[in-house]
Amino acid sequence: MTIKTDEFRTTLIENLVSPAQLAEQIPLSDDTANFIIQSRKDIEAIINGEDDRLLVIIGPCSIHDTDAAIDYAKQLKALHEHHKNELLIVMRVYFEKPRTTVGWKGLISDPDLDKSFHVAKGLNLARNLLMEINELGLPAGTEFLDMVTGQYISDLICWGAIGARTTESQVHRELASALSCPVGFKNGTDGNIQIAIDAIKASSVPHVLYSPDKSGQMCIYQTHGNPHAHVILRGGKTPNYHPDDINSTLEKLTSNNINAGIMVDCSHGNSYKDHNKQIDVAKSIASQIIAGNKGISGVMVESFLVEGNQKVIDKDSLTYGQSITDACVDLTASQTMLSLLSDAIKQRRN
Ligand SMILES: O=C[C@H](O)[C@H](O)COP(=O)(O)O
Numbered sequence: 001m002t003i004k005t006d007e008f009r010t011t012l013i014e015n016l017v018s019p020a021q022l023a024e025q026i027p028l029s030d031d032t033a034n035f036i037i038q039s040r041k042d043i044e045a046i047i048n049g050e051d052d053r054l055l056v057i058i059g060p061c062s063i064h065d066t067d068a069a070i071d072y073a074k075q076l077k078a079l080h081e082h083h084k085n086e087l088l089i090v091m092r093v094y095f096e097k098p099r100t101t102v103g104w105k106g107l108i109s110d111p112d113l114d115k116s117f118h119v120a121k122g123l124n125l126a127r128n129l130l131m132e133i134n135e136l137g138l139p140a141g142t143e144f145l146d147m148v149t150g151q152y153i154s155d156l157i158c159w160g161a162i163g164a165r166t167t168e169s170q171v172h173r174e175l176a177s178a179l180s181c182p183v184g185f186k187n188g189t190d191g192n193i194q195i196a197i198d199a200i201k202a203s204s205v206p207h208v209l210y211s212p213d214k215s216g217q218m219c220i221y222q223t224h225g226n227p228h229a230h231v232i233l234r235g236g237k238t239p240n241y242h243p244d245d246i247n248s249t250l251e252k253l254t255s256n257n258i259n260a261g262i263m264v265d266c267s268h269g270n271s272y273k274d275h276n277k278q279i280d281v282a283k284s285i286a287s288q289i290i291a292g293n294k295g296i297s298g299v300m301v302e303s304f305l306v307e308g309n310q311k312v313i314d315k316d317s318l319t320y321g322q323s324i325t326d327a328c329v330d331l332t333a334s335q336t337m338l339s340l341l342s343d344a345i346k347q348r349r350n
Protein backbone atom coordinates (compact mmCIF):
# COMPACT_ATOMS: atom_id res chain seq x y z
CA MET A 1 0.00 0.00 0.00
CA THR A 2 1.73 3.15 -1.19
CA ILE A 3 -1.08 5.57 -1.91
CA LYS A 4 -1.97 7.81 1.05
CA THR A 5 -5.64 8.62 1.58
CA ASP A 6 -5.53 10.59 4.80
CA GLU A 7 -3.53 13.23 6.70
CA PHE A 8 -3.94 15.57 3.75
CA ARG A 9 -5.06 18.42 5.97
CA THR A 10 -2.56 18.17 8.81
CA THR A 11 1.14 18.86 9.26
CA LEU A 12 2.95 17.36 12.23
CA ILE A 13 4.35 20.17 14.39
CA GLU A 14 6.22 18.25 17.09
CA ASN A 15 5.93 15.40 19.58
CA LEU A 16 4.62 16.31 23.02
CA VAL A 17 6.05 15.44 26.42
CA SER A 18 3.94 12.73 28.11
CA PRO A 19 1.76 13.50 31.18
CA ALA A 20 4.09 11.29 33.27
CA GLN A 21 7.21 13.15 32.09
CA LEU A 22 5.61 16.52 32.91
CA ALA A 23 4.52 15.25 36.34
CA GLU A 24 8.10 14.08 36.96
CA GLN A 25 9.35 17.61 36.21
CA ILE A 26 6.60 19.20 38.35
CA PRO A 27 5.79 16.56 40.99
CA LEU A 28 2.90 16.57 43.43
CA SER A 29 3.89 16.25 47.12
CA ASP A 30 1.87 14.10 49.53
CA ASP A 31 0.83 17.21 51.49
CA THR A 32 -0.57 18.88 48.36
CA ALA A 33 -2.24 15.63 47.23
CA ASN A 34 -3.97 15.39 50.62
CA PHE A 35 -5.07 19.02 50.34
CA ILE A 36 -6.61 18.33 46.90
CA ILE A 37 -8.40 15.17 48.08
CA GLN A 38 -9.80 16.97 51.15
CA SER A 39 -10.88 20.01 49.09
CA ARG A 40 -12.78 17.76 46.65
CA LYS A 41 -14.57 16.10 49.61
CA ASP A 42 -15.47 19.53 51.01
CA ILE A 43 -16.86 20.62 47.62
CA GLU A 44 -18.84 17.38 47.28
CA ALA A 45 -20.36 17.89 50.74
CA ILE A 46 -21.58 21.36 49.71
CA ILE A 47 -23.03 20.10 46.42
CA ASN A 48 -24.81 17.27 48.27
CA GLY A 49 -26.23 19.65 50.88
CA GLU A 50 -24.32 18.10 53.81
CA ASP A 51 -22.34 21.33 54.33
CA ASP A 52 -24.40 24.55 54.32
CA ARG A 53 -21.60 26.77 53.05
CA LEU A 54 -21.67 28.23 49.55
CA LEU A 55 -19.13 27.05 46.96
CA VAL A 56 -17.63 30.04 45.12
CA ILE A 57 -15.66 29.51 41.91
CA ILE A 58 -14.01 32.88 41.35
CA GLY A 59 -11.16 34.08 39.18
CA PRO A 60 -10.21 35.29 35.73
CA CYS A 61 -12.15 34.31 32.62
CA SER A 62 -8.85 32.89 31.36
CA ILE A 63 -5.24 32.74 32.49
CA HIS A 64 -2.83 34.49 30.12
CA ASP A 65 -0.13 35.73 32.52
CA THR A 66 0.91 33.38 35.32
CA ASP A 67 2.54 36.18 37.39
CA ALA A 68 -0.75 38.10 37.48
CA ALA A 69 -2.59 34.86 38.27
CA ILE A 70 -0.35 34.21 41.30
CA ASP A 71 -0.68 37.81 42.41
CA TYR A 72 -4.48 37.37 42.24
CA ALA A 73 -4.32 33.97 43.99
CA LYS A 74 -2.41 35.42 46.96
CA GLN A 75 -5.03 38.11 47.46
CA LEU A 76 -7.85 35.60 46.98
CA LYS A 77 -6.28 33.30 49.58
CA ALA A 78 -6.80 36.04 52.21
CA LEU A 79 -10.50 36.19 51.27
CA HIS A 80 -10.68 32.37 51.28
CA GLU A 81 -9.49 32.42 54.90
CA HIS A 82 -11.66 35.36 55.91
CA HIS A 83 -14.91 33.77 54.67
CA LYS A 84 -14.06 30.12 55.32
CA ASN A 85 -16.94 29.51 57.75
CA GLU A 86 -19.55 30.59 55.20
CA LEU A 87 -17.90 30.18 51.79
CA LEU A 88 -15.61 27.63 50.20
CA ILE A 89 -13.65 29.77 47.75
CA VAL A 90 -12.05 27.96 44.82
CA MET A 91 -9.97 29.86 42.28
CA ARG A 92 -11.19 29.73 38.68
CA VAL A 93 -8.04 28.73 36.75
CA TYR A 94 -9.13 28.33 33.12
CA PHE A 95 -6.54 27.35 30.52
CA GLU A 96 -8.80 26.29 27.62
CA LYS A 97 -11.32 28.63 26.00
CA PRO A 98 -14.19 27.34 23.84
CA ARG A 99 -14.80 29.93 21.11
CA THR A 100 -18.09 30.80 19.43
CA THR A 101 -16.21 30.95 16.14
CA VAL A 102 -12.48 31.66 16.34
CA GLY A 103 -10.12 33.40 18.76
CA TRP A 104 -7.31 32.73 21.23
CA LYS A 105 -7.97 29.30 22.74
CA GLY A 106 -6.11 29.69 26.01
CA LEU A 107 -2.73 29.44 27.69
CA ILE A 108 -2.17 25.74 26.97
CA SER A 109 -2.84 26.17 23.26
CA ASP A 110 -0.98 29.45 22.72
CA PRO A 111 0.98 30.63 25.78
CA ASP A 112 2.85 33.34 23.84
CA LEU A 113 -0.43 34.88 22.56
CA ASP A 114 0.98 35.07 19.05
CA LYS A 115 -0.30 31.93 17.28
CA SER A 116 3.05 30.22 17.85
CA PHE A 117 1.17 27.40 19.66
CA HIS A 118 3.92 26.30 22.03
CA VAL A 119 1.70 23.71 23.65
CA ALA A 120 4.52 22.04 25.60
CA LYS A 121 5.31 25.42 27.18
CA GLY A 122 1.60 25.99 27.85
CA LEU A 123 1.25 22.67 29.65
CA ASN A 124 4.36 23.39 31.70
CA LEU A 125 3.09 26.85 32.72
CA ALA A 126 -0.36 25.45 33.53
CA ARG A 127 0.97 22.65 35.73
CA ASN A 128 3.40 24.95 37.54
CA LEU A 129 0.68 27.51 38.19
CA LEU A 130 -1.78 24.92 39.51
CA MET A 131 0.91 23.54 41.78
CA GLU A 132 1.68 26.98 43.18
CA ILE A 133 -2.00 27.82 43.76
CA ASN A 134 -2.61 24.51 45.57
CA GLU A 135 0.52 25.05 47.65
CA LEU A 136 -0.92 28.40 48.77
CA GLY A 137 -3.81 26.39 50.22
CA LEU A 138 -6.26 27.55 47.56
CA PRO A 139 -8.19 24.87 45.63
CA ALA A 140 -8.32 25.26 41.83
CA GLY A 141 -11.19 24.73 39.36
CA THR A 142 -10.98 24.55 35.59
CA GLU A 143 -12.97 23.80 32.44
CA PHE A 144 -12.21 20.47 30.77
CA LEU A 145 -12.49 21.22 27.08
CA ASP A 146 -9.76 19.23 25.40
CA MET A 147 -10.00 15.43 25.54
CA VAL A 148 -6.23 14.92 25.93
CA THR A 149 -4.76 17.72 28.05
CA GLY A 150 -6.68 16.71 31.19
CA GLN A 151 -4.14 13.92 31.77
CA TYR A 152 -1.46 16.61 32.33
CA ILE A 153 -3.27 18.59 35.02
CA SER A 154 -6.33 16.76 36.38
CA ASP A 155 -4.43 15.57 39.49
CA LEU A 156 -4.24 19.26 40.53
CA ILE A 157 -7.90 20.13 39.97
CA CYS A 158 -10.49 20.14 42.78
CA TRP A 159 -13.56 21.06 40.69
CA GLY A 160 -14.24 20.88 36.95
CA ALA A 161 -16.68 22.41 34.51
CA ILE A 162 -18.01 21.29 31.17
CA GLY A 163 -18.91 24.41 29.21
CA ALA A 164 -22.14 25.51 27.57
CA ARG A 165 -20.84 24.55 24.13
CA THR A 166 -19.89 20.99 25.15
CA THR A 167 -22.48 19.89 27.75
CA GLU A 168 -24.37 18.03 25.02
CA SER A 169 -21.22 16.34 23.71
CA GLN A 170 -21.05 12.60 24.34
CA VAL A 171 -17.26 12.51 24.75
CA HIS A 172 -17.34 15.31 27.35
CA ARG A 173 -19.98 13.41 29.32
CA GLU A 174 -17.74 10.32 29.13
CA LEU A 175 -14.79 12.41 30.28
CA ALA A 176 -16.82 13.77 33.23
CA SER A 177 -17.73 10.20 34.19
CA ALA A 178 -13.99 9.51 34.52
CA LEU A 179 -12.89 12.65 36.38
CA SER A 180 -11.89 12.32 40.03
CA CYS A 181 -13.30 15.75 40.95
CA PRO A 182 -16.90 17.01 41.13
CA VAL A 183 -18.08 18.46 37.80
CA GLY A 184 -20.56 21.20 36.88
CA PHE A 185 -22.39 21.14 33.55
CA LYS A 186 -23.46 24.48 32.12
CA ASN A 187 -26.82 24.96 30.47
CA GLY A 188 -26.57 25.52 26.70
CA THR A 189 -25.79 28.93 25.21
CA ASP A 190 -29.45 29.14 24.12
CA GLY A 191 -30.58 28.56 27.73
CA ASN A 192 -31.44 24.85 27.41
CA ILE A 193 -31.21 23.36 30.93
CA GLN A 194 -32.38 19.87 29.96
CA ILE A 195 -29.03 19.14 28.26
CA ALA A 196 -27.26 19.74 31.58
CA ILE A 197 -29.68 17.40 33.37
CA ASP A 198 -29.15 14.77 30.66
CA ALA A 199 -25.40 15.26 31.04
CA ILE A 200 -25.57 14.66 34.82
CA LYS A 201 -27.44 11.41 34.20
CA ALA A 202 -25.09 10.32 31.41
CA SER A 203 -21.92 11.08 33.38
CA SER A 204 -23.16 9.34 36.53
CA VAL A 205 -22.85 5.90 34.95
CA PRO A 206 -19.86 3.91 33.61
CA HIS A 207 -18.66 4.38 30.02
CA VAL A 208 -15.82 3.23 27.85
CA LEU A 209 -13.40 6.11 27.28
CA TYR A 210 -10.54 6.24 24.77
CA SER A 211 -7.73 8.32 26.18
CA PRO A 212 -3.96 8.45 26.50
CA ASP A 213 -2.70 7.09 29.80
CA LYS A 214 -0.07 8.96 31.80
CA SER A 215 2.70 7.53 29.59
CA GLY A 216 0.97 8.83 26.45
CA GLN A 217 -0.06 5.36 25.27
CA MET A 218 -3.59 5.33 23.83
CA CYS A 219 -5.81 3.15 26.03
CA ILE A 220 -9.35 2.00 26.56
CA TYR A 221 -10.58 2.90 30.04
CA GLN A 222 -13.67 1.72 31.88
CA THR A 223 -14.96 4.82 33.69
CA HIS A 224 -16.80 4.44 37.00
CA GLY A 225 -19.34 7.26 36.67
CA ASN A 226 -19.22 10.58 38.51
CA PRO A 227 -21.68 10.83 41.44
CA HIS A 228 -20.87 14.52 42.04
CA ALA A 229 -22.16 16.29 38.93
CA HIS A 230 -24.39 19.36 39.12
CA VAL A 231 -26.00 22.04 36.96
CA ILE A 232 -24.50 25.49 36.38
CA LEU A 233 -27.09 28.07 35.35
CA ARG A 234 -25.21 30.55 33.15
CA GLY A 235 -28.17 32.19 31.42
CA GLY A 236 -28.89 31.93 27.70
CA LYS A 237 -30.67 34.46 25.56
CA THR A 238 -32.02 35.77 28.86
CA PRO A 239 -30.76 35.31 32.45
CA ASN A 240 -31.80 32.26 34.48
CA TYR A 241 -30.91 33.15 38.07
CA HIS A 242 -34.23 34.58 39.27
CA PRO A 243 -36.31 32.68 41.88
CA ASP A 244 -38.65 31.24 39.19
CA ASP A 245 -35.69 29.87 37.22
CA ILE A 246 -34.09 28.40 40.34
CA ASN A 247 -37.34 26.81 41.50
CA SER A 248 -38.20 25.31 38.12
CA THR A 249 -34.64 23.90 37.81
CA LEU A 250 -34.90 22.41 41.31
CA GLU A 251 -38.20 20.77 40.33
CA LYS A 252 -36.59 19.30 37.18
CA LEU A 253 -33.67 17.99 39.24
CA THR A 254 -36.02 16.38 41.77
CA SER A 255 -38.15 14.77 39.09
CA ASN A 256 -34.96 13.31 37.60
CA ASN A 257 -33.85 12.00 41.04
CA ILE A 258 -30.82 14.28 41.07
CA ASN A 259 -29.86 15.36 44.54
CA ALA A 260 -27.27 18.04 43.75
CA GLY A 261 -27.53 21.74 44.39
CA ILE A 262 -27.41 24.35 41.64
CA MET A 263 -24.48 26.61 40.86
CA VAL A 264 -25.29 30.04 39.43
CA ASP A 265 -22.81 31.69 37.09
CA CYS A 266 -22.97 35.44 37.71
CA SER A 267 -21.32 36.07 34.34
CA HIS A 268 -21.99 35.05 30.70
CA GLY A 269 -25.71 35.00 29.78
CA ASN A 270 -26.67 35.98 33.34
CA SER A 271 -24.80 39.29 33.10
CA TYR A 272 -25.34 39.82 29.37
CA LYS A 273 -21.52 39.72 29.40
CA ASP A 274 -21.48 43.08 31.22
CA HIS A 275 -19.13 42.52 34.17
CA ASN A 276 -20.84 45.25 36.20
CA LYS A 277 -24.07 43.23 36.14
CA GLN A 278 -22.44 40.28 37.94
CA ILE A 279 -23.14 42.01 41.24
CA ASP A 280 -26.89 42.11 40.45
CA VAL A 281 -26.82 38.33 40.09
CA ALA A 282 -24.92 37.95 43.38
CA LYS A 283 -27.46 40.23 45.10
CA SER A 284 -30.35 38.10 43.85
CA ILE A 285 -28.62 34.90 44.99
CA ALA A 286 -27.95 36.46 48.39
CA SER A 287 -31.60 37.44 48.83
CA GLN A 288 -32.78 33.99 47.73
CA ILE A 289 -30.45 32.43 50.32
CA ILE A 290 -31.68 34.84 53.01
CA ALA A 291 -35.25 33.83 52.11
CA GLY A 292 -34.27 30.26 52.98
CA ASN A 293 -33.33 28.76 49.61
CA LYS A 294 -31.10 25.72 50.15
CA GLY A 295 -31.05 24.55 46.53
CA ILE A 296 -28.34 27.01 45.47
CA SER A 297 -25.04 25.45 46.47
CA GLY A 298 -22.61 27.50 44.44
CA VAL A 299 -21.84 30.62 42.46
CA MET A 300 -19.30 31.47 39.80
CA VAL A 301 -17.74 34.89 39.36
CA GLU A 302 -15.37 36.16 36.67
CA SER A 303 -12.91 38.36 38.53
CA PHE A 304 -9.33 39.59 38.08
CA LEU A 305 -6.99 42.28 39.38
CA VAL A 306 -8.27 44.98 37.02
CA GLU A 307 -11.90 45.29 35.90
CA GLY A 308 -13.04 44.90 32.29
CA ASN A 309 -11.12 43.32 29.45
CA GLN A 310 -8.67 44.24 26.71
CA LYS A 311 -7.84 43.19 23.17
CA VAL A 312 -4.39 41.78 22.47
CA ILE A 313 -3.04 44.32 20.00
CA ASP A 314 0.55 44.34 21.24
CA LYS A 315 1.22 41.44 23.62
CA ASP A 316 4.10 43.38 25.20
CA SER A 317 1.96 46.31 26.28
CA LEU A 318 -0.99 44.58 27.93
CA THR A 319 -2.57 46.03 31.07
CA TYR A 320 -1.30 43.85 33.94
CA GLY A 321 -4.03 41.77 35.59
CA GLN A 322 -6.80 42.50 33.06
CA SER A 323 -8.66 39.77 31.16
CA ILE A 324 -7.99 39.18 27.46
CA THR A 325 -11.24 37.20 27.08
CA ASP A 326 -14.51 38.07 28.87
CA ALA A 327 -14.68 41.17 31.08
CA CYS A 328 -14.17 40.61 34.82
CA VAL A 329 -14.96 42.50 38.00
CA ASP A 330 -11.94 43.69 40.00
CA LEU A 331 -10.96 42.55 43.48
CA THR A 332 -12.79 45.38 45.23
CA ALA A 333 -16.09 44.44 43.56
CA SER A 334 -15.28 40.78 44.24
CA GLN A 335 -14.85 41.51 47.95
CA THR A 336 -18.24 43.22 48.00
CA MET A 337 -19.85 40.22 46.29
CA LEU A 338 -18.16 37.72 48.62
CA SER A 339 -19.21 39.70 51.69
CA LEU A 340 -22.83 39.85 50.67
CA LEU A 341 -22.92 36.11 49.91
CA SER A 342 -21.18 35.33 53.17
CA ASP A 343 -23.61 37.54 55.13
CA ALA A 344 -26.51 35.79 53.38
CA ILE A 345 -25.31 32.39 54.63
CA LYS A 346 -25.02 33.82 58.18
CA GLN A 347 -28.54 35.23 57.97
CA ARG A 348 -29.99 31.94 56.68
CA ARG A 349 -28.36 30.15 59.63
CA ASN A 350 -30.03 32.57 62.02
O1 LIG B 1 -15.96 32.58 28.74
C1 LIG B 1 -15.51 32.90 27.68
C2 LIG B 1 -16.29 33.14 26.49
O2 LIG B 1 -17.58 33.54 26.81
C3 LIG B 1 -16.35 31.93 25.62
O3 LIG B 1 -15.09 31.37 25.54
C4 LIG B 1 -16.86 32.32 24.24
O4 LIG B 1 -16.14 33.37 23.78
P1 LIG B 1 -16.37 34.03 22.37
O5 LIG B 1 -17.84 34.11 22.11
O6 LIG B 1 -15.71 35.36 22.52
O7 LIG B 1 -15.67 33.16 21.34
Ligand SMILES: C=C(OP(=O)(O)O)C(=O)O
Binds near residue numbers: 094098143268
Ligand atom coordinates in the same frame (compact mmCIF):
# COMPACT_ATOMS: atom_id res chain seq x y z
C1 LIG C 1 -16.76 29.61 28.41
C2 LIG C 1 -17.30 29.75 29.60
O1 LIG C 1 -18.60 29.75 29.89
P1 LIG C 1 -19.79 29.18 29.03
O2 LIG C 1 -19.42 27.77 28.71
O3 LIG C 1 -20.92 29.31 29.97
O4 LIG C 1 -19.93 30.05 27.83
C3 LIG C 1 -16.47 29.99 30.79
O5 LIG C 1 -16.97 29.87 31.93
O6 LIG C 1 -15.31 30.33 30.59
